Amino acid sequence: MLKTALVFVSKRKLSFSKVKYLSPTANPQPQEKIQSFRSVEHDPLKHTYNHVGQFYNISKEDRNHLFNYGGLPKTYLTQAKTFNETCVMIRQPTIDVIECLKNIDYAKPAVRFVIYGKKGSGKSLSMAHILHYANRSNFLVVHVPWVGNWMRRCQEVSNSDTKEGFINLNVDAAAWLLHFKTQNSHLLEKEDLKIAQDYVWSKREKTEKGSPLLDIVNHGINRIKFASDCVVIIADEIKKLSNSGVCKTLVAIDGFNAFFYPNTRVFTEKKEKVHPHKVVITEAFLNLTKNDWKNSAVIVTVDEIAVAEEDQISHMPRYLLGKEGFEHLDPFVPIPMENYNQKEFKSVMDYYRDRRWITPYPGQDEEVSALSANNPYNLIKVCAPL
């Protein structure tokens, strides 16, 4: 009799203080709150359209593995550090791409996706989500965190020995090799990624045919002088390996339009401006984004921020890529990245409230929504002092 009464009480959710419990075990523990903004599924392989608008957690290991050397926007990183978890929202365009990647016929030439959208609409984070998916489904990931770092704020410049009139970005190329090595450490250790020809670096240094791809990566990291050439070679080798079916490759390049934007900040010794096509590593990634190979997919973002401020007129791919770049990528699948919709916005606000990042007050959502125009980046900025 008592038991039934208790069940009744707990179902009606009456306040517990009114009921006298005979033993502490009879006191029902408050159930964990179901948070609609948090996805129950944290594996990107299992994300579907049902999860759109919810947050999923990237585990610490995955994050260190994938984004240790860049790949997540800085503003987002500071927030992730504050919240002590790397939660990414599952968004419609991301799921679109992931669904496509699941269903593509990899025997056909590479499909190219171009993610575009206004500033701060979540292109890079969407790409991070896709990378996480690719990593889980054992793609060989060729990821460039931000091309703008090379073309607009490069670290060291030297003339190329191997190619007349070309420029090497030694430090940047080596850093990318390290990034590539960390992201694909589990695949590179496998034996089957072998190179198809001999590479002679100098009189004494030589990489023989049949040695693992990791050797070239390590060579580039150790001998910075050859880093740029290593990147080109790796790109070439990966294409060959993918074509022969040894591995599946996902090329992900953030800020791809910087490869076609002539107004770079790379200067020669004579202080002459260098066109991106005169930079050695450009060749590698232009090579990778062609569709003359199979067993692969290419995802690039085009971003206004990758070009100089005076040229940030439109966010559309045709403008940002220019004629040359557009024809290079054509045909591609355009993926527009929009601002948050109502559901997504509500979810973010709930998440912030749950993290105690913002203090709730009546009418907050409407005001914040209007102030930020539902733009993810603006929302972060608006909510920061709340």
Place this chain on the structure above:
Amino acid sequence: MLKTVFNVIKTKHIQTNQGLQCLGPFTTQACKFSNTSQLCHSEKQTHEEKQNISKAMKAYLDRAREHDEFMNEQNQEYQLGKRHLANMMGESPETFTQHDVDNAIEYLFPSGLFEKKARPMMKPPEEVFPQRKAAEFDETGRPHHFLFYTGKASFYQVLHDTVQHIVDLNRFEDAMIRKGMRPDKDQKINLSGYQWIDKDSLEAKLVETIGDKDYESFVQAFERLCSLPYSYKVKDFIMEYRKPLMSQTKAHDAPKPQYDENGRAFVTTYECLRKSARGDVTIRSPGTGKISINGEDITYFDLLQCREQVIFPLLFTNMINKVDIEANVEGGGSSGQAGAIRWGIAWGLRSFLDQETIEKMRLAGLLTRDYRTRERKKPGQQGARRKFTWKKR
């Protein structure tokens, strides 16, 4: 008044003259001098008929004649000037009104001076030169008014009348109580929406200068009179010294919304101004809270403060998700543009709101145009007000 005085002098044997009437109740002294010809004429007669004229009266008459001559001259000049002006503007001098004169002056002598009084003007001399009191004493130098020697005859006359009314009303009240009757509640004097005329107006009305203390006692006396139960019997007297309060919201009626091809109501506010920004704002209802400024969303403004400015009227009226806003704005900086849009939105929203909310908006200052602009830098100074650092040596 003067005229009547001289009427007395001229036709002294006529019994029903106005002068005598004026002496009794002493209604107003704010009369102007009569014209000179009549004055001179009457003066001659005065000299002939009356030899025992007082010195005060003589001095007064001289002054009056001078003044009259002066005014006459000014008036002729004005009339001539007006004709010239009409000819210059190519209009008929006969139908040229004072309004046309003002317009012509503004056109011919454009002035950027801030103070309106300092700008060029051409007004009839009566408006330019202050009015003067007429004679307060007769030819023998004897004052007309029994309070003349107080120095503020008309002011004390007003107080005197007030007290007289109080006494009368008290007496009347006693009589009514004796009869067992009560004051009529329906007729009770309603003073809300009015205030006592201010000191300057009172001075102008009495043609006398009064002090602050005097004004205080004026207000006290009238308050006392008003507090009496039968004060409605002297309503006319009281109302002479009251003026309506500042008219509340000058009834700028909100325009009726128009309807576009989709059947949505819309209102467009043109000439939204702030600093040097100019814009127009269209409000569409029903909407979903979409804001477009020069074709962009609210991120057109980088500053958060500017965005807050734009959405404030919508938040204030709780219309944020019920209307769509389209704004075109140009000129000025971001805060000026945001202010212009804010005013435009608030102004246009009136068409979709009830009177109560509009009044709230008015009190919040949303419907008030902000006229502040940048103040110019002055030569010899560091800025508009700031002076250069002063060092003794």
